[in-house]
Amino acid sequence: MVERLFESKEGSHGGESFSQIPNLSLNKRTFSGGKLWESSVCGKVLSHHSSLNRHIISYIRHKLSKCQEYGEKTHSAGISFSCQRSFQIHGRTHTGDKPYKCKECGKAFRYYQSAQRHEKAHTGEKPYKCKECGKPFIYRHSARAHERNHIVQKRYECKQCGKTYISSVGFQAHERTHTGEKPYECQKCGKVFVYHNSAKRHEKTHTREKPYKCRECGKAFSYHYTAQKHEKNHTAQKHYECKLCGKTYMSRLGFKAHESIHTGDKPFECQKCGKAFRYYYSAQRHERIHTGEKPYKCRECGKAFYCCSSAKRHEGIHTATKQYECKECGKMYVSLLGLRTHERTHTGEKPYECKQCGKAFSNSSYIHIHQRIHTGEKPYECKECGKLFSFRTGFRVHIRMHTGEKPYKCEDCGNAFIWRTSLQYHMRKVNSINV
Structure with a gap:
C-alpha cells in the first residue's frame, strides 16, 4: 500500500525520490497487555496495525507536499502540508496569484472566503x-469581539464620567483626558501627547521617515493605512470612464462629481445665500460661515476653524521648522508657497486678476473675496438683526453696535469709539480746537 501511494506521487513537482523518504519499517513489539506496533521513523506506538498504516501514509503525504519555495533548513522547521490542496493555496503567497475577484469593484483576493467577506461591504x-443586543455585523470576528464587551466584566470605572474599562492600560489612558496629563514628549520640539502612538506619529514629521512603500510603484508613505489606501488605486478596477477626457473612476459618486467639471453643473446650493457648489462637502463647509460653527480646533492653542484642512495647516505653525527665509526682510516661513506669496509684497507682483473689472491681487484668496462685489454674495449674517454682509471686516464692526464694544480709545480724553474712522475724526477735531 505504501509503495502504491508513492508511485502515484513520484515525478510530481511537490514530491521527493523514494530514497529521500526514511525507511518506514514496522517494529512489532509484544507487551504484557498484547501486541503494539511502533514506527521506526518517529517512535510512535499504536495498538493496531491499521492505525500504524494510516500514520505512515500521512507521513508520506506530509513529505510529498512540502513547499519547494523554501530550502532544506525551512523544511526542518515544519513548513509543510498534509494535502495537495493546501499546498496549492500556499503557493499563491509566492506567485502573488489572486484568482477571486469582486464583481462590484474588481478587487482581487487570494482566498475565496476573503472575497465572499469583502462582497458583503457592497451589498450591506x-x-x-x-446574541446579547442584536446589533448586526458584516464579519463574524467583529460580532464576537463586540459580544465580549457584554460578557467581560469591566473592572475599572472612571470616577469623573462613569465610563468603564476592561484593562488598566485603557483606563489610565482615559483618565488623562480629565487630568490633562501628557506624559509622552517629542524629543525634537518638546510637544507633549496623551498617547504613545500619537507621539510616535508626530515624530515622523521631524524625521520625514516614510517606512511604508507601495508594492506597485514604490511610492513611500509615513503611515501604513495611507500606503494601503494608495495601493488600491493600482489593484482596483475602474468601471466608470469619462467620455470627454478619458479619466476613469472606481465609484459612481466620484465619476459624477468629475462630470460636473465639464458640464459646469453645481447641484448643491446654500440655503442662506444661494451660492452653488460642485461637491456636497464644499456646500457643508460654506454653510458654517453663516452659522459661525467652527468644529475644528488647534490642539496647541485652541484656535477654531471652519474646516479640518485649515486647522491642520495652522497646527503646522507650532510644530514645523521655519526653513524658508525672505532675503528682503528676513521673515521666516514654513512652506515655500508661503514665502513666494510674501515676496510679492516686496516685488509688487499681482498675478491674480479679476475678469470683471481687471483689478489685480497678490494672493488668490483676495480675489475670491473681491469677486463678491460683482456677484452680490453676502455670506455673513448678523444673528441679532438679520443684516447681511459681503466682507468679514464689515460684519465684525456691525456686531459692535449690538455688543456695545468700543475698541478705539482716545488717549487724551478717554472717549471710545466703535469705528477707527470715528476716532480719527475725533482726533482731528480735538487738534483743530487746540490749534
Whole structure:
C-alpha cells in the first residue's frame, strides 16, 4: 500500500525520490497487555496495525507536499502540508496569484472566503448578530469581539464620567483626558501627547521617515493605512470612464462629481445665500460661515476653524521648522508657497486678476473675496438683526453696535469709539480746537 501511494506521487513537482523518504519499517513489539506496533521513523506506538498504516501514509503525504519555495533548513522547521490542496493555496503567497475577484469593484483576493467577506461591504449584508443586543455585523470576528464587551466584566470605572474599562492600560489612558496629563514628549520640539502612538506619529514629521512603500510603484508613505489606501488605486478596477477626457473612476459618486467639471453643473446650493457648489462637502463647509460653527480646533492653542484642512495647516505653525527665509526682510516661513506669496509684497507682483473689472491681487484668496462685489454674495449674517454682509471686516464692526464694544480709545480724553474712522475724526477735531 505504501509503495502504491508513492508511485502515484513520484515525478510530481511537490514530491521527493523514494530514497529521500526514511525507511518506514514496522517494529512489532509484544507487551504484557498484547501486541503494539511502533514506527521506526518517529517512535510512535499504536495498538493496531491499521492505525500504524494510516500514520505512515500521512507521513508520506506530509513529505510529498512540502513547499519547494523554501530550502532544506525551512523544511526542518515544519513548513509543510498534509494535502495537495493546501499546498496549492500556499503557493499563491509566492506567485502573488489572486484568482477571486469582486464583481462590484474588481478587487482581487487570494482566498475565496476573503472575497465572499469583502462582497458583503457592497451589498450591506450583515449576517452576524450580537446574541446579547442584536446589533448586526458584516464579519463574524467583529460580532464576537463586540459580544465580549457584554460578557467581560469591566473592572475599572472612571470616577469623573462613569465610563468603564476592561484593562488598566485603557483606563489610565482615559483618565488623562480629565487630568490633562501628557506624559509622552517629542524629543525634537518638546510637544507633549496623551498617547504613545500619537507621539510616535508626530515624530515622523521631524524625521520625514516614510517606512511604508507601495508594492506597485514604490511610492513611500509615513503611515501604513495611507500606503494601503494608495495601493488600491493600482489593484482596483475602474468601471466608470469619462467620455470627454478619458479619466476613469472606481465609484459612481466620484465619476459624477468629475462630470460636473465639464458640464459646469453645481447641484448643491446654500440655503442662506444661494451660492452653488460642485461637491456636497464644499456646500457643508460654506454653510458654517453663516452659522459661525467652527468644529475644528488647534490642539496647541485652541484656535477654531471652519474646516479640518485649515486647522491642520495652522497646527503646522507650532510644530514645523521655519526653513524658508525672505532675503528682503528676513521673515521666516514654513512652506515655500508661503514665502513666494510674501515676496510679492516686496516685488509688487499681482498675478491674480479679476475678469470683471481687471483689478489685480497678490494672493488668490483676495480675489475670491473681491469677486463678491460683482456677484452680490453676502455670506455673513448678523444673528441679532438679520443684516447681511459681503466682507468679514464689515460684519465684525456691525456686531459692535449690538455688543456695545468700543475698541478705539482716545488717549487724551478717554472717549471710545466703535469705528477707527470715528476716532480719527475725533482726533482731528480735538487738534483743530487746540490749534
